[in-house]
Amino acid sequence: MTADIAAILAIDGIATGAVYALVAIGTVLIFTVTRVIFIPFGDIAAFTALTLAALDAKQLPGTVGLVVVLACMATIMDVVSLARAGELRSVPKAVLGYLVLPLIVVGIVWLTMRFNPPMPVRIVLALLLIMPISPLLDRIVFRPIADASVLLLLTVSVALHFALVGLGLLFFGPEGVRTEPLTSMAIEIAGVHVSGQTVLILTAALVFSGLLFAFFDFTLIGKALRATALNRTGARLMGIRPARAGTIAYLLGSLMAGVSGVLIAPVNTIFYDSGFLLGLKAFVGAIIGGMTSYPGAALGAFGVGLLESFASFQSSTLKDVIVFSLLIPVLLWRSLASQHSEEEVEE
Amino acid sequence: MTQMLSVENVSVAYGKVEAVRNVSLSVEQGQIVTVIGPNGAGKTTLLMAAIGLLKSTGRMVFQGADLARIDVEGRVERGLCLVPEKRELFADMSVADNLLLGTYSLRDRSTTRKSLDDVFDRFPRLKERSKQAAGTLSGGERQMLALGRALMAKPKLLVLDEPSLGLAPLIVREIFRTIASLRSLGVSVLLVEQNARAALETADYGYVLETGEIIQSGPADTLIHDPKLIAAYLGGH
Numbered sequence: 296m297t298a299d300i301a302a303i304l305a306i307d308g309i310a311t312g313a314v315y316a317l318v319a320i321g322t323v324l325i326f327t328v329t330r331v332i333f334i335p336f337g338d339i340a341a342f343t344a345l346t347l348a349a350l351d352a353k354q355l356p357g358t359v360g361l362v363v364v365l366a367c368m369a370t371i372m373d374v375v376s377l378a379r380a381g382e383l384r385s386v387p388k389a390v391l392g393y394l395v396l397p398l399i400v401v402g403i404v405w406l407t408m409r410f411n412p413p414m415p416v417r418i419v420l421a422l423l424l425i426m427p428i429s430p431l432l433d434r435i436v437f438r439p440i441a442d443a444s445v446l447l448l449l450t451v452s453v454a455l456h457f458a459l460v461g462l463g464l465l466f467f468g469p470e471g472v473r474t475e476p477l478t479s480m481a482i483e484i485a486g487v488h489v490s491g492q493t494v495l496i497l498t499a500a501l502v503f504s505g506l507l508f509a510f511f512d513f514t515l516i517g518k519a520l521r522a523t524a525l526n527r528t529g530a531r532l533m534g535i536r537p538a539r540a541g542t543i544a545y546l547l548g549s550l551m552a553g554v555s556g557v558l559i560a561p562v563n564t565i566f567y568d569s570g571f572l573l574g575l576k577a578f579v580g581a582i583i584g585g586m587t588s589y590p591g592a593a594l595g596a597f598g599v600g601l602l603e604s605f606a607s608f609q610s611s612t613l614k615d616v617i618v619f620s621l622l623i624p625v626l627l628w629r630s631l632a633s634q635h636s637e638e639e640v641e642e
Numbered sequence: 643m644t645q646m647l648s649v650e651n652v653s654v655a656y657g658k659v660e661a662v663r664n665v666s667l668s669v670e671q672g673q674i675v676t677v678i679g680p681n682g683a684g685k686t687t688l689l690m691a692a693i694g695l696l697k698s699t700g701r702m703v704f705q706g707a708d709l710a711r712i713d714v715e716g717r718v719e720r721g722l723c724l725v726p727e728k729r730e731l732f733a734d735m736s737v738a739d740n741l742l743l744g745t746y747s748l749r750d751r752s753t754t755r756k757s758l759d760d761v762f763d764r765f766p767r768l769k770e771r772s773k774q775a776a777g778t779l780s781g782g783e784r785q786m787l788a789l790g791r792a793l794m795a796k797p798k799l800l801v802l803d804e805p806s807l808g809l810a811p812l813i814v815r816e817i818f819r820t821i822a823s824l825r826s827l828g829v830s831v832l833l834v835e836q837n838a839r840a841a842l843e844t845a846d847y848g849y850v851l852e853t854g855e856i857i858q859s860g861p862a863d864t865l866i867h868d869p870k871l872i873a874a875y876l877g878g879h
Contacts, residue, residue, distance in 0.1 A: 515742065515743070515745070515751075518739050518742060518743055519743060521735060522732045522743050525732045525734055525735065526731070526732055526733070528695070528726070528730050529732060530732075531695075531715060531718075532693070532718065532723070532730060533718065533743050533744060533747060533791075533795070534715045534718035534719050534746050534747030534795070535743075536715045
C-alpha cells in the first residue's frame with residue numbers, strides 16, 4: 296500500500312465514519328434517556344434516503360403511508376389507555392400529539408410537492424417526514440414495557456427492526472435508489488483528491504453534533520434530557536416525565552439518523568433493507584465508546600469507518616467480518632475495564 | 643389554618659409485607675411537621691408514597707386535590723416536592739445546572755434568576771462551586787444542593803427525608819436553621835428524621851412512627867418532654 300492509497304482510504308474512512316457517528320450519537324442519546332438500544336436507527340436512515348429519492352422523482356414517498364398508519368395506531372393505543380385510566384380530559388392532547396401533528400407534517404409534504412421544490416427543500420421535507428416515525432414507534436412498542444429490563448427492550452428492538460424491514464418493502468418496494476449528488480465540487484488537499492460530498496458529510500456531522508451539544512448545554516429541555524439519562528428518579532422529582540424526555544430523544548435521534556441517510560444516499564445505493572448494516576456499525580461505534588459517552592461514540596464510529604475502509608481495500612468480501620470481529624476484543628476490554636453495568640446504576 | 647396535606651388511613655405494602663399500616667397525618671399551611679421513629683419504621687416508605695413513587699391504599703389530599711390519579715410529576719407541578727434521602731442529584735452536571743433543573747416544573751420561569759440568587763445567598767458555598775460537577779461536592783454541600791434545587795421549584799410543601807443523615811454536627815445545625823427559616827417563606831415542611839431531638843426542636847407538630855404505625859402524636863414541644871420518648875429516642879436529658 297502506498298502513501299497515496301492510504302490517504303485516499305483514510306479520507307474515505309473518515310467520511311464513512313462521520314455518517315456512522317451521526318447514527319451512533321443518536322443511538323447513545325436514545326439509550327441513555329430511555330434505556331432502549333434502538334436497532335432500527337439504520338432503517339430510519341435508509342428510509343430517509345428512500346423518501347428523498349421518491350421526492351426527487353416527484354412521487355409521493357411511501358413514508359407518508361407509514362407515518363399515517365403509525366399515527367393512527369399510536370393514537371388508538373393512547374386513547375384506549377387514557378380511557379382505561381379514566382383520564383378522558385387528556386384525550387384531546389393525545390390526539391393532537393399523536394395524530395394531528397404527524398398529519399400536519401404529511402399535509403405540508405403533500406402540498407409542497409406540487410410546486411416542484413428545489414433540492415434543499417426536498418431534504419427538509421424528507422427529514423420532516425422521517426422524524427415522527429421513531430416517537431410513534433416508541434409510543435406503540437416501547438411505552439407499554441418502559442420499565443422492562445434492558446435485555447428485554449433490546450430483544451423487542453431487534454424484533455422491531457425486522458418488522459420495519461417488512462414495512463419498508465411494503466411501502467417503498469424492492470428497488471434500490473441513489474439520489475442526485477448534493478454537490479459536484481471537488482478540492483485537492485496536499486495532492487489528494489477530496490470530493491465535495493466528503494467535505495459535505497464531514498461538515499454536516501460536525502454541525503449537527505455541535506447543534507446537539509449546544510441544545511444539551513444551553514436549553515432547559517436539553518438539560519432535562521441529560522438529567523433523565525443521569526438519574527431517572529431525580530429527574531421525575533423535578534417534574535420531568537421520562538416518557539416526554541423519551542419522545543424528544545427519539546425526535547432528535549431520528550434527525551441525526553435522517554441526516555446520515557441524506558448524506559449516504561448519493562454515495563451508496565439504498566434498498567429498503569440497507570439500514571441494518573449501517574445501524575449495526577454505528578452500534579459497534581457506540582459500544583466502543585461505552586454506550587453512554589457522545590465523544591466516545593463519535594470516536595468509535597470514526598474508528599469503525601477507518602477500519603472498514605482499509606479492510607475493504609485488503610479484502611472487500613471480508614470487510615464486514617473484520618469490522619464485527621473488532622467487537623470481540625472491544626467487549627472483552629470494556630467488561631474488564633468497567634466495574635459496573637448500566638443496569639446496576641439504574642436501581 | 644388551611645390544610646396543606648392530609649393523609650388518611652394510608653397503607654403501603656412491598657408484596658405481602660405491609661411497611662406502613664393505616665397511617666393518618668396532616669400538615670397545615672406554614673407548619674413544620676416531623677415524623678420521627680427508629681430505622682426501618684417505614685418513614686421513607688411513607689414519604690415515597692406521598693410523592694407517588696410507591697403505590698399506596700387510603701386517601702391523600704394535597705391542597706384540596708385527591709392525589710390518587712396524580713403522578714409524581716403532577717404532584718411536583720402542584721408544589722409537592724421531595725428531597726429524598728439519597729439526594730438524587732445529577733452527579734455529572736454542574737451545581738448551577740442542577741439548580742436550574744429545579745425550575746423545570748414551573749410554568750413561569752421569569753423569576754429563575756432571582757430564585758438562583760436567593761439560593762446562592764442562602765448557601766454561599768454553592769455559589770463558589772456553581773461550575774463544579776455535583777458529584778464532586780462533599781456530603782453537606784450535596785444536601786445544600788438538594789435543598790436548594792427543591793427550593794428553585796417554589797414548593798408549597800417541602801418533604802424532607804433524613805436531611806441530616808451522615809452529616810457533620812456543624813452542618814446539621816445549618817441545615818436545620820435553613821428548614822426553620824422556610825416558615826417565613828410560607829413553605830410548609832414535612833420532615834422525616836432519625837435525629838429526633840433536632841427535628842422536634844425545629845417542628846411545630848410531631849408524629850412517632852414505629853413498625854409502620856403511628857403510636858403517638860402531639861405538638862413538638864410536648865413530645866420533646868415526654869419521658870417515654872426521651873428514654874427511647876432522645877437519649878436522656
